[in-house]
Amino acid sequence: MDEYSEVQKDSLISLEEKTEIGICVRNIDLFEIYKYALLNNKKVIITSDMYLPINVIEKILSNNGIDVYEDIFLSSDYKLTKSSGNLFKKIKSIYSNSSILHIGDNRKADNYSAKINGIHAINIKKNNNKLSYSSKKDNLILSQFINNRLFINNNYFYNFGYECLGPLLFSYSVWLNKQLSSDCIENAFFLARDGKIMKQAFNIMYGNKYNNKYIYASRRGYIVPSLNNYDGIRDMLSNFFLEKHFNLDELIGKAGISKSDINNKYNNIDFEHNYNSIDEIMSDDNISSFLNYLYIVITNNSLKEEKLLKNYLKNKGFKGKIGIIDIGWFGHMQNALVKIFGNNIHGYYMGVKSKTPYNNLEMKGFLFDSGLNLNNEKFVRTFVGIFELLFTNLDGSFIHLYKKDNRIYPKFKNNKYSQQKLSNTIILAQKAALDFVKDYRDSYLYKFNNISMEESFSRIRRFGSTPSKKDIKEFSTIHEKSSYVLSEVNLKSKIFYLFHPKCFVNDLNHSWYGGALYNFTKIKLPYYKLYFLFKKLSK
Template sequence: MKNNNQYYNFGYNKFGPFLYGFSRWLDKNLNKHAYDKVFFFARDGYMMIKATKLICPNDLGKEYVYFSRKSICQALLYDTNTLEDSLRYISKEKYISYGKLLEYFGFNYKEAKNICLLNEIDIDEELEFTNILNNKTVKKIYSLLKEKINKKSKNQANLLKQYLKQISFKGNIAIVDIGWYGSMQYYLEKFAKMHNIPVHITGYYVGIEQSDNVIGNCYGYVYSKKNLKRKKDLLCCFGLLERLFQSREGSTLGYRLEKNKVVPTLDNYEYKDNKELIQHIKDMQVGALNFVKVNLSNKLENMDLINPLINAGKSPTLSETKLFKDYYLMDGSKIFFIPQKAIYKYSIKEFVHALSNSPWKTGFMKAAFKIDFPYYKIYSLLKK
């Protein structure tokens, strides 16, 4: 299905086969078990449930629900008593800003900004995660805010418990998400145990290296704990993959009551003011779903379906990096996929920091240096 739109074509030719293969694999595995419900997690489950419902239009019991690492962690924090204990659920990156830390503790941007002003802190200042427990300012802020953190957390725990009851999150269920380490499954298992919710969770993911803390089974389409051969293939471009799968809505911050019903509180969508980027994403997703529709009767099951997208992620052409020149993730501040200026305008330290943060490292290097070079091999060496 040819189209002059380069974003549509990328979606059809690269993302489409990957989405189709994942959905066929998922459907095949779900049919082996009698799950009471199958939950697709916002936001990464958006394209997954659309494609799966194309493949099995009459299949009931599938539901798109609102969870995020943040929303579940919020509901667990009240059970912690020390700074070290409170950080057990945070994503361990190399750096974390004060704004991101305060967001993790349950404060919205306006609240975090006020806290930083009162304590004469730059909200965007980044801290090395390995030194965070020894940081006197962090210790002081946690001590001052501990009571508020626990109160906010207790409120979210009550709402999350109601939300789980509302969606019938019990019995033998399956969850579907993009994956990586299974932390969401672990947090839900922990929360369910704390609140005596009778549930057994099995996770289905694009790729998963199951944490030892996870109780239920985890299955991965591209890789899993028993076979991690292609893990680096995905993680070198995880941001690109997530953006293709994600819905065009903000992430789940928490929950609130609305007319006696628990509803998610969503963050602002990162690209809400950029109609051009939104249209690009729509075009790629329409292209991918059209690939699924065209091949419904073919029942392709070859694992080679993953290669067009993975190869674009590992060894992108310069024109492919240009498609995503304005794309970024929000993690306290904008973290761009590829460089936003010519390489000679970076200091060495600034360039290394930008590359380290990039969610598409091979694309970042290709866009920066432009020449043909084994960037994926460099990435693999850096990850050893």
């Protein structure tokens, strides 16, 4: 240290003390023992082999809610150490008439040295790892930050949300703020339903910046009002979100109308006949006149819904340079809004898939973006149902707007998850994630240890690609889908698939791939790698 001046040395000491005060957190398991001791009227003495001065230690203790104690014995203050036993002798001499129990994590200094000096001692684990999804490859500072704030016996979903979803929401919020700022966005809108938790995280970080609001949204709720902006039935159908195989019944449902809206003279049409492409349905001479009629019916309904949507969004301040925020994937809702309101709309998503048909739109993805970070897109694809579930909320899916007594109201589908199940599971995980966002924002670490996109995704990626038995058990109880696909992780029996092999492939395509196969075979393998191979061979 001779190369440093006294002023420099004092500056470095001050910086270290400030850093220690900023980053030190209490051991939450030991803190419970501390509270128990106070509750039972025990005198609490704090002792440590510590070089920092007593005023710094007192500040650290106070910051962590440890304000009530009898005395502090520091090696820096008494020039004695626990490891030598001399600091214990000092304590013993002052409290000679007391029965003393010392609790610490160093076997020699806290256990052996205390006992040979007549003090009872309990040795606790030095590194009590409560992490389930972090690895040595992750940022150690962040992993320790998370570990220091989890209880061993916490609810599974709380710990999961804090460790996996929290860092993702935090890092996404930082990224989103930078994008909104660089693109000079005036008004930002978080789209229902996935956008709710994203808005809550962003508001913790940045408040009401960019006049951000939460608005009703769904593919159906935005696409149907936009359909009148297409020229002809082919152009309209080409912008539907259709499955590989579809029929007229499904088509008119996606167009926002029902059979009751159709003239009775078309009752003889087979609405259940399956088509494989837009070209096929357009070349069917038997329904050509019906399609032209259908275009008029769809357009008239679309105009009505468009008027309501414009009024609703106008009242929300949908103007200027607009940013919309959602979980993402293809950009269907953004495309619909652009058709209605024009091009001054930018989209910011967790991810934009490489096969998006809307490369002309102003879209950006955090985890993956139209071919960038393709591995992240592949990983999300293997557990996309579970990933989306983590962003859901108690509202039903938005269908459309309607007017009653000169007021505009939203109409919702019933939520397929019970409120009780969501409240006890996913909503709890979301609460924990928001707790993480707040804790990390308020921590000294935030100033110099930013969470990268890769770091924020690593834990949730491990969960999704290589789940444990515990993960499968907990999530299998809440994510019930249709009767055809029982759930994300519960496939049908082996005997059933022996006679229906195509069903196995179909069910697997709609499942949490790693979780479903692990649960099905009871053998833990890198199933996400098999998924990539399966997709490659099935092309």
